[in-house]
Amino acid sequence: MKHIFTVITVLIGFCSFSQTQKGIVIDGYGNAVENAFIINPATESHSHTDDSGAFTIEKTNVGDVLRITALGFKIKSYKVSSEENKIVLEDGVLKLNDVVIQHKVSAMNLISKIDLQTSPVNTSQEILQKVPGLFIGQHAGGGKGEQMFLRGFDIDHGTDVAISVDGMPVNLVSHAHGQGYADLHFVIPETVDKIDYGKGTYYANKGDFATAGYVGFQTKEKLDNSSISVEAGQFNMKRTVGLFNLLDNAKNQRAYIATEYFLTDGPFESPQNFNRLNLLGKYTYLLGLNSKFSISASHFSSKWDASGQIPQRLVDNGTLSRFGAVDDTEGGNTSRTNIIASLNKPIDKNTFVKINTFFSKYALELYSNFTFFLKDPVNGDQIRQKENRTLYGMSAEINKKIKNDGWDINYQVGIGFRVDATKDSELSHTLNRKTTLENIKLGDIDENNNYGYLNSEFIFGKLMINPGLRFDYFKFNYQDKLSATYTNQSKDEIKVSPKLNFIYSQNNNLQFFVKSGMGFHSNDARVVVQDNTKKTLPTAIGTDVGTIWKPSHNLIINSALWYMYLQQEFVYSGDGGIMETSGRTKRMGADFGIRYHLNEILYIYSDANYTFARSMDVVKGQDYIPLAPDFTTTGGISFQNWHQFSGGIRYRYLKSRPANEDNSIVAEGYFVTDMNLNYNFKNLTFGVAIQNLFNTQWNETQFATESRLKDESNPVDEIHFTPGTPFNLKAKITYRF
Template identity: 55%
Template sequence: MKNPKSILRIALFFIFFLSFKILTAQQVKGYVLNNKQPLATAYIYNLDTKSHSHTADNGYFVLENNKVNDTITISLLGFKKKNIVLKEEDFNTTISINLERKIFQLDELVLSEQENVLNTLTKIDVQTSPINSSQEILRKIPGLIIGQHAGGGKAEQIFLRGFDIDHGTDISINVDGIPVNNVSHAHGQGYSDLHFVIPETIESINFGKGPYYANARDFTTAGYVDFKTKSSIENNTIKLSYGDFNTIRTLGLFNLTDNNKNSNAYAGIEYIETDGPFNSSQNFNRLNLIGKYSTLLQNRNKITTTVTHFNSRWDASGQIPNRAVESGLIDRFGAIDDTEGGNTSRTNINLEHKFFASDDTTVKSNAFYSHYDFELYSNFTFFLDDPINGDQIKQKEDRSIFGFNTEIKEQNAFNNEIIETTSGIGLRYDKVNDVELSHTLNRNTTLEFIQLGDINQTNAFAYYKAGFDLGKVKITPGLRLEYFKFLYNDALSEDYETQSETKTALLPKLNIQYNQNNNLQWFLKSGIGFHSNDARVVVSQQGRDILPKAYGVDLGNVWKPTKNLVINTTAWYLFLEQEFVYVGDAGIVEPSGETERLGLDLGLRYQLNDYLYFNTDATLTKARSIEENDGEDYIPLAPSFTMVGGLALNNYKGFSGALSYRFLDDRAANEDYSVTAEGYFVTDFNLNYKFNKNLTLGISIENIFDTEWNETQFLTESRLQNEIDSTEEIHFTPGTPFNAKATLTYNF
């Protein structure tokens, strides 16, 4: 038997050893800031113990497993990296680290340091080629293509991942926590008009493809996009632009709180007008206003108030039939009915509160109100149904939206690993008066009401997700709960009746991320999403197909084979319980059957040198209807191949600019692909020269090669006034021809 004193010495040694390890491997807590403003998602890494962490929204971090004299590095793309050697006093206080801004370089991107690499790459795209027009806002999403077909005032048509999304049926769009999609809209479910956003006020874009995100809202099937507007502006800015087709744009952004470290306020005004390239003038004009005020409270808590107003009116030449152009009746920019057009407005009031309940708990809330007016005149079939007056229709509504969102993020350390949990609740209530679809004449006379009524729609939701950071692997399960109540009062019914339906849904998600090394990251995403149905369709079907679900899975990677090259690849599959199909003769969206899509996303970013940056994104998709026979199962207008990209010049001897392109392949216009919607390849160009820190002159050219292309196309049955029989064929809106615009920018 061993000597008891020896056993005691051994025990004391182990106790001392364990105590030494506990005392010498400790937590480090701190904030990462830029000029007193918190920096989220900064990467904290201990070079000695290999432990790591990310900052929360308030810039706060907790780093486990540290010792005196360890070196930690703090990095965030777009800021100078900083190294700190830990001292004894750093373990007894909350340290503060300030990072300085710098021009980004792609060789600084370390994949393992990013929480969402694809969002980071989009941030780089925006920095290299800033957003200068409302049409460019959505084009910054990799692989997304838009089209306009109603004189510039109507919301753009969206194409993404094999979807002809129309105006938003399968993508959730939000700005500062305010939903842009309009449910049960007069023109179509999910209608999303982003024209109330002044492009120069956008600070960041957060997006995700597929239905894999617990915090993403209604319509997240192909994906979601969240825009964040700036809390402050560095300079006052005045812009003046003039271009072809009598196009004028003026912009003013004004800083209202100079030299105030705790408060920021700015106001902006944008005005646009143009006649457009059509033979009949578009008479388009748009006015945008924004006012934003934010103030820092104690403990870096923050309150922000934003008020925006937007008003637009336009005339349109509408979609024209191929036969009218081929016969010489009109040219490509002519019209069969040039009395189409409309007007719309939206006022938003948004109050945001960011509250740091503790160092590792952040509470973000916003409450909002929107008032929205919409009136649109269209004529898709000309004289098919009414050979005397024509088939013009009016779609109109008056909408109020009330809502709030609250989200709580917490970081907790467990066994030297970080667990980040996110939970949230929210409410959206839409009160829509006089939702109208009617037969009209010359935009003045209502010949017949087809639909007329009031809609009340409530959507309450809650979600939870937990991110388990296990070193190289991060596992994030999530769950989302949805509740809907639909109310509709049909004003055309002889008897007053409130038709109502309710529905709930539970939507699980699971995402796994694996950092094989600093230059290769793999991910597996899975989940169930949905898009809600129009309230009028829901009550008429007595509750069937209220919240058709979308089941999806993504498997992909992001690879950095060289310091200046990043490649991302994703194979994906998506099944929808119900497709929405655009019906041209009624100007509405109707539900269809089950569909499936499988595809491949490819992306490439390459920095040629300090000044030149190339990016491209391509999507290959097979989209089919499950309930139809082979050969008759094509989904009309679903893209099979898209590609977007460009070459950007950044700050070379005062010059900056970009050459950008977009390609949409030929695609089926009907179920058996007997009719083709023609594809296109269009190239745009812009170049700016900065004379000094105050003055910049720019020129932008759309369709630089003057390509003849059809921006939007539909297979529609129509009849012209002099025709006896109707014809079903492609109807299209011509794409913009070559046109140039010059812009003078003055900062002060």
């Protein structure tokens, strides 16, 4: 009888510890808190919240006390109830101590919140610089989309990195200037809440252009307070930003509007006369527990003049200063109006859906002159690139969790479409921005992309196996308006992109990963319909092997070795309206990053990236990939909450790299340091920022270009560059209310 009683007692104890509890974690405004870490100290059972804030924890009974930590929130103890467990967290300070390494393919995304808080951004360019290893350069007066570099790619303006804002794609296909053109200047930096990024081709929900990686920006749903900022600096720079909370006390609603106006002449001898206006309004309504609807509308317009790229020979012989111009009639204007709506809604405790729709009207008129008098020795080589575009689309995703004995399944099934309708996409030879000398290209482009994907996560204790599959269908149409007869050329193409990732988490402080997958970038519709020998959707194949390690509560180290094969680089030159032959490439490299909270005040961070990049279809010595970065590093040290002071100093280094295929022309590297200092006094913040603290002489963008000046008989092939900003002091006052 005694033995029977013992067995029954053990069985009861086993059953009691085998219970599973479910719940949801939200903030004080009712928003889901994703990536929260929940642990039962009594049983050491733990769990994480998903995108909807939901979690399931095993070996937990009613009455047990859970410990919840989440980045940016105070630690909370919660006693499990018999009913649905709704856990509300209070806002806290972002610190590495709260970071828990999770079963995710992009586990380092959590760090972006700390990077944003410790070193705030106030320009569109600085937003992109928050992505480790991503470098940018501006070479057209500030109004043109930035040139980007990542993992040995000269991405131009977006060919091999997919960029989105609140689920709306930023990259523009078959653009008048370049394939995948991404202009982020419509984003007000102060409204950015989170940066989601990933390198490589490993993400089933990312399609076109996601080869070197992707970057997704999420804007805020609420403001902690309203504010007005006024900023002024050298080179006649002025900037005002207004953030206005519209629903202070509404329980289930929040709304705000934001505006930015920016002016500068830049350091150039010919003033840029740059101006930019941004407007944003966003409204969110909580439909119920972890269910919400959000809609935003924004408008952006910009106008500028530019000095353009200048040849090194004129600076060397003293004809021009670094900030002079050969042709200062460059410049342009652009605008973009967006409407974005999203719905997050749970179906049951294990299932929720996400739906996103967007509509955008875009226009660009861009004047450039890269070769001066090479093609037209009388009138010069100025070109105009112009387009008017309508962009719209939708995406829907269902997320499902399935619990099993000893293993779990999470999966996402998504579908969507995107339509780009471009009217009068133009490339013309012009004079002084007024006279059209010749239409080189003129036509209407219609491009459709329908897609679907399945992403699954099989979790066996410490191991997660993540297979995924993506299906894309493209339809390309081009109506050539310069043809003597009506022609509407078309082509369609299907792309299947498998993914397979392995994530092994030894514990909450150590993770190993092996990632692999196929991706692609689309080619310009004008190339696709005219030449079937060119790859429509060239394949990229990549793999990563690495680790994320948290050896102490305030230190995180990430590292990876990677390889990427690309079937074909982009082949359409928007500046020349011609197809350029390009073949296979390979890239391999290493990434290393470190983040360290020295104490509650000081934060140190650094990222280093090495790449070996070569073309595969040419002889050795002629196989360099022009402008492919070899070695880059960024980092800095920042401090917060020190006697009402905050600030920091940060650096970026780009090593010299080949500018042409045989490395006979070299693009010079640079090391630039910036700093900022802020002081809080009641509702006021006084700030000072310095770009290029040590007044380094550096070139922001560089190209090996063949050009001819008006008095030259023969062309010269050499470096043409846009100078980087010299020492630039700015002051800022912010009033919060």
